[in-house]
Amino acid sequence: MKLYADRVPLASRQLITDLLVVLWIYLWVRVALGIHDLVEKLAVPGAKLESAGSGIADNLADAGGKVGRVPVVGDQLTKPFTGAADAARSIAEAGHQQQELVDKLALILPLMAIAVPLALVLFLWLPLRLRWIRRASVAAAVRDEPAGRDLLALRALASRPLGELTRLGPDIAQSWRNGDAAAVDALAELELRRLGLRPSRS
Structure with a gap:
């Protein structure tokens, strides 16, 4: 927890x-x-x-x-x-x-x-x-797993303001759909930062 x-x-x-x-x-x-x-x-x-x-x-x-x-x-x-x-x-x-x-x-x-x-x-x-506590506990548990980072990235795409998302790149959503690891990590870190958690160790 x-x-x-x-x-x-x-x-x-x-x-x-x-x-x-x-x-x-x-x-x-x-x-x-x-x-x-x-x-x-x-x-x-x-x-x-x-x-x-x-x-x-x-x-x-x-x-x-x-x-x-x-x-x-x-x-x-x-x-x-x-x-x-x-x-x-x-x-x-x-x-x-x-x-x-x-x-x-x-x-x-x-x-x-x-x-x-x-x-x-x-x-x-x-x-x-x-x-x-519930959200941070789940995020901390999955942040070092590839599937977990993908979920965090999806969460960031669904909940973060457009201004924050476009700062990561104009085609960040397309990059995530294509499985671009850098885009996934950037989005996952955006969600982790919102929760005040350190980025993934991967």
Whole structure:
């Protein structure tokens, strides 16, 4: 598998681009983790609210239980404590719900932050990189074989701009059809140069 070009300018660009993509992903992961940590801090008031509400509810329920033992009027004295304990439990539940909401946001917001940068890498950069690796690997495997050079020459004839082809000679296509080895090698080298590969050793 050919990961990088043989020619220094293209190989340098490929290496620098790969490093920048890795750095890009790392920075966005750090941003996503930072967003997660920041959002999680919003859960602290909810946790305190839940803890305080639960504590007040328990204390009021305990006090209501003690007041309820008073003869004759105990039941009537318990009602305010029970109502206040229920209100405190509502406050605790509100704190719990706020924490759940913050937990969901702490998951969704970082994913949203990292989704677009990762999509750019996965759907733009990666397909182009894999396509070059596939083409360069095949070209490197066949460049030293006569039939392989002929295929590379055909590829150059089919894909290179006319200006590049005519610089090799006005009758380059006819020369290739006639099996002219020099024309085949010139066209094959043109395709190898486009991929950043060294010419054939033959």
